[in-house]
Amino acid sequence: MALRWAQAGWTIVGVDVDALALTATQRAVQALGVPLHPFVVDLAQAEQRRALMRQLALLPPIDVLINNAGISAVGRFGRLALAPQQAVLDINLTAPLTLTAQLLGERRLAADAALVFISSLSHFTGYPGASAYAATKSGLAAFARSVAVAAPALHVLTVYPGPTRTDHARRYSPDNRREHRRMPPDDLAAAIFRAVQRRQRILIPGWNNRLAAVFGMLLPRLSERLMARLMLRDTPS
Numbered sequence: 001m002a003l004r005w006a007q008a009g010w011t012i013v014g015v016d017v018d019a020l021a022l023t024a025t026q027r028a029v030q031a032l033g034v035p036l037h038p039f040v041v042d043l044a045q046a047e048q049r050r051a052l053m054r055q056l057a058l059l060p061p062i063d064v065l066i067n068n069a070g071i072s073a074v075g076r077f078g079r080l081a082l083a084p085q086q087a088v089l090d091i092n093l094t095a096p097l098t099l100t101a102q103l104l105g106e107r108r109l110a111a112d113a114a115l116v117f118i119s120s121l122s123h124f125t126g127y128p129g130a131s132a133y134a135a136t137k138s139g140l141a142a143f144a145r146s147v148a149v150a151a152p153a154l155h156v157l158t159v160y161p162g163p164t165r166t167d168h169a170r171r172y173s174p175d176n177r178r179e180h181r182r183m184p185p186d187d188l189a190a191a192i193f194r195a196v197q198r199r200q201r202i203l204i205p206g207w208n209n210r211l212a213a214v215f216g217m218l219l220p221r222l223s224e225r226l227m228a229r230l231m232l233r234d235t236p237s
Helices: 002-007 019-030 046-056 082-105 131-150 167-172 185-198 207-218 220-231
Strands: 012-016 036-040 062-067 109-118 155-159
Touching: 002 012, 002 019, 002 185, 012 019, 019 036, 046 082, 062 082, 082 109, 082 131, 109 131, 109 185, 131 155, 155 185, 207 220
Parallel strands: 012 036, 062 109, 109 155
Antiparallel strands: none
């Protein structure tokens, strides 16, 4: 997404816990002729989030804020250690809630800024084997909906991606044999960029993901059984 916005001439503020990856992104963005301000931050740490806010105060107001950071913890809920699940809550949910609140409270967002929250298709289908992840993504969707009502001057977009061809998906998926069928990240970034330009409120990218969302809402029990068969077949009981 940094590259997609850079292609349109936007100045980028990049926040990442991975310094090497952030440097690579900065070089790719700068090759397009626009600057990227890099901040290496562990969003799970409250003090580092506060330090980030102090740095952002030195920059112009934000026009588009994309809450995209996310990790997962996979395994049957009752057998999975608490620490990795707490980390998922801290990064996927607590960080975007607190950062958004601080940016609003300190007026670091432009008057008509766009807020983009990356939820998940799991909001509609469930995600057995990654319960904490699913909880954070549904929580983020509920938060986005509430912010849209509380701050009507802002444009709030909630994105519900399905399987995407990323390292994250490859790391946590129980089966990567059909990885080629996942949505390329460039396509997802382009869809999000268009949705921001059109001031959409909701984006479920891809007809197959939209079909899965409808299926999950209309036939939740069947959807949950199918997801359990898919996600738990290789997970120890």
